[in-house]
Amino acid sequence: MPDVTLLDIGRTIAVPDGQTILSAALDAGIDYPHGCKSGRCGRCKSRLLGGQVDHLDHTRFALTAEEREAGLILACRAVPVTDAKVAWLGEARTLGRSQAEDLART
Numbered sequence: 034m035p036d037v038t039l040l041d042i043g044r045t046i047a048v049p050d051g052q053t054i055l056s057a058a059l060d061a062g063i064d065y066p067h068g069c070k071s072g073r074c075g076r077c078k079s080r081l082l083g084g085q086v087d088h089l090d091h092t093r094f095a096l097t098a099e100e101r102e103a104g105l106i107l108a109c110r111a112v113p114v115t116d117a118k119v120a121w122l123g124e125a126r127t128l129g130r131s132q133a134e135d136l137a138r139t
C-alpha cells in the first residue's frame with residue numbers, strides 16, 4: 034500500500050492497492066480539487082514530484098501528452114505503484130514547477 038504525500042497540505046496518506054490518489058484523499062476527508070472523477074475535466078491536475086503511478090484512461094482535454102511528459106498527472110486517474118509526492122494545481126493552476134519543487138524539499 035503506497036504512501037502518497039500531498040505537499041500542499043503536508044499530509045501523507047496510505048493509498049490502498051489499485052485505488053487512485055484522488056479517491057484515497059477524498060476517503061481521508063481531504064478537500065482535493067476535483068470535478069468529474071473520471072479523467073474528463075482536468076480539475077484534479079497535479080504535479081508528480083516523486084514516485085511512480087499507473088495512469089488510467091483520460092481525455093486529451095483533461096491532460097495532454099505534453100503535460101504528461103512534463104510530469105503532470107490526473108489524481109483521479111493516477112494509481113500509485115510506489116510511494117509518491119504530489120502537488121495539486123487547483124483551479125488557478127499557479128503552482129509552477131519551481132514552487133512545487135520547493136514544497137517537495139520542505
Ligand code: FES
Nearest residue numbers: 068069070075109
Ligand atoms: S476530476 Fe476530472 S479529470 Fe480528474
